[in-house]
Amino acid sequence: xxxxxxxxxxxxxxxxxxxxxxxxxxxxxxxxxxxxxxxxxxxxxxxxxxxxxxxxxxxxxxxxxxxxxxxxxxxxxxxxxxxxxxxxxxxxxxxxxxxxxxxxxxxxxxxxxxxxxxxxxxxxxxxxxxxxxxxxxxxxxxxxxxxxxxxxxxxxxxxxxxxxxxxxxxxxxxxxxxxxxxxxxxxxxxxxxxxxxxxxxxxxxxxxxxxxxxxxxxxxxxxxxxxxxxxxxxxxxxxxxxxxxxxxxxxxxxxxxxxxxxxxxxxxxxxxxxxx
Amino acid sequence: xxxxxxxxxxxxxxxxxxxxxxxxxxxxxxxxxxxxxxxxxxxxxxxxxxxxxxxxxxxxxxxxxxxxxxxxxxxxxxxxxxxxxxxxxxxxxxxxxxxxxxxxxxxxxxxxxxxxxxxxxxxxxxxxxxxxxxxxxxxxxxxxxxxxxxxxxxxxxxxxxxxxxxxxxxxxxxxxxxxxxxxxxxxxxxxxxxxxxxxxxxxxxxxxxxxxxxxxxxxxxxxxxxxxxxxxxxxxxxxxxxxxxxxxxxxxxxxxxxxxxxxxxxxxxxxxxxxxxxxxxxxxxxxxxxxxxxxxxxxxxxxxxxxxxxxxxxxxxxxxxxxxxxxxxxxxxxxxxxxxxxxxxxxxxxxxxxxxxxxxxxxxxxxxxxxxxxx
Numbered sequence: 001x002x003x004x005x006x007x008x009x010x011x012x013x014x015x016x017x018x019x020x021x022x023x024x025x026x027x028x029x030x031x032x033x034x035x036x037x038x039x040x041x042x043x044x045x046x047x048x049x050x051x052x053x054x055x056x057x058x059x060x061x062x063x064x065x066x067x068x069x070x071x072x073x074x075x076x077x078x079x080x081x082x083x084x085x086x087x088x089x090x091x092x093x094x095x096x097x098x099x100x101x102x103x104x105x106x107x108x109x110x111x112x113x114x115x116x117x118x119x120x121x122x123x124x125x126x127x128x129x130x131x132x133x134x135x136x137x138x139x140x141x142x143x144x145x146x147x148x149x150x151x152x153x154x155x156x157x158x159x160x161x162x163x164x165x166x167x168x169x170x171x172x173x174x175x176x177x178x179x180x181x182x183x184x185x186x187x188x189x190x191x192x193x194x195x196x197x198x199x200x201x202x203x204x205x206x207x208x209x210x211x212x213x214x215x216x217x218x219x220x221x222x223x224x225x226x227x228x229x230x231x232x233x234x235x236x237x238x239x240x241x242x243x244x245x246x247x248x249x250x251x252x253x254x255x256x257x258x259x260x261x262x263x264x265x266x267x268x269x270x271x272x273x274x275x276x
Numbered sequence: 277x278x279x280x281x282x283x284x285x286x287x288x289x290x291x292x293x294x295x296x297x298x299x300x301x302x303x304x305x306x307x308x309x310x311x312x313x314x315x316x317x318x319x320x321x322x323x324x325x326x327x328x329x330x331x332x333x334x335x336x337x338x339x340x341x342x343x344x345x346x347x348x349x350x351x352x353x354x355x356x357x358x359x360x361x362x363x364x365x366x367x368x369x370x371x372x373x374x375x376x377x378x379x380x381x382x383x384x385x386x387x388x389x390x391x392x393x394x395x396x397x398x399x400x401x402x403x404x405x406x407x408x409x410x411x412x413x414x415x416x417x418x419x420x421x422x423x424x425x426x427x428x429x430x431x432x433x434x435x436x437x438x439x440x441x442x443x444x445x446x447x448x449x450x451x452x453x454x455x456x457x458x459x460x461x462x463x464x465x466x467x468x469x470x471x472x473x474x475x476x477x478x479x480x481x482x483x484x485x486x487x488x489x490x491x492x493x494x495x496x497x498x499x500x501x502x503x504x505x506x507x508x509x510x511x512x513x514x515x516x517x518x519x520x521x522x523x524x525x526x527x528x529x530x531x532x533x534x535x536x537x538x539x540x541x542x543x544x545x546x547x548x549x550x551x552x553x554x555x556x557x558x559x560x561x562x563x564x565x566x567x568x569x570x571x572x573x574x575x576x577x578x579x580x581x582x583x584x585x586x587x588x589x590x591x592x593x594x595x596x597x598x599x600x601x602x603x604x605x606x607x608x609x610x611x612x613x614x615x616x617x618x619x620x621x622x623x624x625x626x627x628x629x630x631x632x633x634x635x636x637x638x639x640x641x642x643x644x645x646x647x648x649x650x651x
Contacts, residue, residue: 180332181352
């Protein structure tokens with residue numbers, strides 16, 4: 001006679017059916033990516049049959065001047081966007097944490113608006129905005145990237161603000177009082193005590209902003225002009241004709257950069273929760 | 277007390293937050309070199325007063341002078357006081373050494389002298405061997421020492437301590453009481469400590485100020501607070517006390533008698549109390565000042581022959597006993613139903629067996645023991 005055995009929650013993971021299900025989910029999630037990466041090493045022009053290992057698509061991708069320029073643009077945009085977003089986001093988080101002012105509640109909720117607004121709407125809004133104010137379209141490189149950078153900062157800095165705001169919640173106000181008590185001015189106390197506490201949040205938020213900016217397509221598509229192609233936009237235009245392994249290779253590189261940034265961001269955030 | 281010997285003078289200080297008055301017209305003088313305690317239940321305003329001394333809060337009215345200087349316009353970072361915070365507030369991203377050295381940066385201390393001063397301060401709190409540690413590798417007690425060293429290295433005129441022992445476990449707390457008192461004795465800086473723990477205040481402070489709901493109730497030495505409380509609040513807050521409402525019947529220079537319905541009889545004082553007769557008053561008697569005697573059926577009150585009128589005696593029945601090792605506390609119901617607390621030291625190993633539940637007892641106390649309280 002089969003007896004029913006009570007199971008602890010974690011025991012469910014030991015059931016074969018559960019394991020199979022888990023494996024199924026992972027396969028479903030990651031097979032497309034694995035195929036993309038795999039075929040970037042395939043010695044054939046078609047993404048269908050495996051013909052042997054090669055690195056020639058990577059070489060070809062690097063030799064593609066337009067693709068290289070697009071990647072450089074993307075990295076430059078992401079870099080500037082990260083710095084600006086971290087400064088703006090940190091200041092915003094600090095203001096919401098420290099001060100009381102009218103309409104603080106609605107404003108704080110409004111902080112996450114750029115995160116929830118559909119990208120396509122945001123993209124159209126950005127396009128209309130720049131057209132309306134007559135933002136110059138003919139600035140020399142790299143200033144012609146300004147529109148994209150501004151658009152990216154707009155949606156990236158709220159992410160920084162939210163991460164840093166959460167980090168500040170765990171700050172012990174007596175630390176700041178202690179710094180003042182020991183002779184520090186308000187600014188010195190901010191620099192010596194509050195900023196070090198915010199640091200994991202700043203790093204996590206910064207990497208988040210970097211990743212978001214690097215792989216954004218929709219908003220960038222609306223804000224970019226003929227001379228300001230970013231990597232995702234370029235890949236899209238290449239795919240419109242045919243998916244060559246060259247695109248696979250380029251995408252693999254972007255995946256790599258994004259994964260590294262995400263892992264670092266998660267680590268910085270883990271440090272956040274562990275410390276306090 | 278001349279002005280020269282007063283390090284802190286608090287003059288008619290009031291602090292309001294909106295409609296709430298946290299500190300209500302407090303006036304205090306603290307002499308140089310004293311270990312002073314601000315004592316009271318939570319919400320009594322003691323911490324607000326301490327934060328006003330440190331400069332984190334400004335008085336709504338009144339003035340604070342530290343070493344004769346009006347502090348009205350002086351921010352915390354320019355005051356000659358330093359604080360040990362309740363959470364210790366040790367900077368987590370700095371080593372112990374960096375924590376202690378932090379405050380010296382603002383004092384124009386030469387780099388060469390910094391090392392010596394930091395190490396000396398760490399030696400004072402017995403932490404010189406842990407200078408390179410990070411705070412997260414230390415115990416609560418050690419972090420508190422870091423906070424102490426960090427404040428003392430600045431050589432403040434006054435050291436402020438906010439509930440310094442509340443986060444420590446019982447054994448360590450007792451050890452730190454002695455250590456803090458010794459440290460204060462050694463370095464001679466005025467200490468002002470805030471605490472809600474009366475034992476802590478009595479054990480460490482030269483003088484205590486007892487506060488309640490923003491008002492200063494009494495400022496006195498620990499023994500005076502205990503033996504001569506100024507009012508019901510102080511009597512009740514410091515230690516345990518049996519309080520009886522009554523009216524003053526006789527008030528002569530050499531004795532006084534209070535008639536108390538609550539006690540069901542008269543209370544005799546062997547000294548004059550100089551209060552207006554007939555007024556409503558309270559009599560407080562400490563549990564350890566009452567003697568317990570066995571009571572047989574039909575026996576008479578055991579007044580000693582040498583002082584027949586100098587003693588108070590009443591009868592009761594033991595209802596509850598708390599055996600605490602060094603002493604036992606007896607809850608006794610008087611004949612009129614009123615409950616009284618009596619404590620009795622267990623001087624011999626068999627003392628606790630003298631009395632048990634439902635024993636009929638006499639309660640006897642000397643005419644010198646009760647205190648008369650007017651409010």
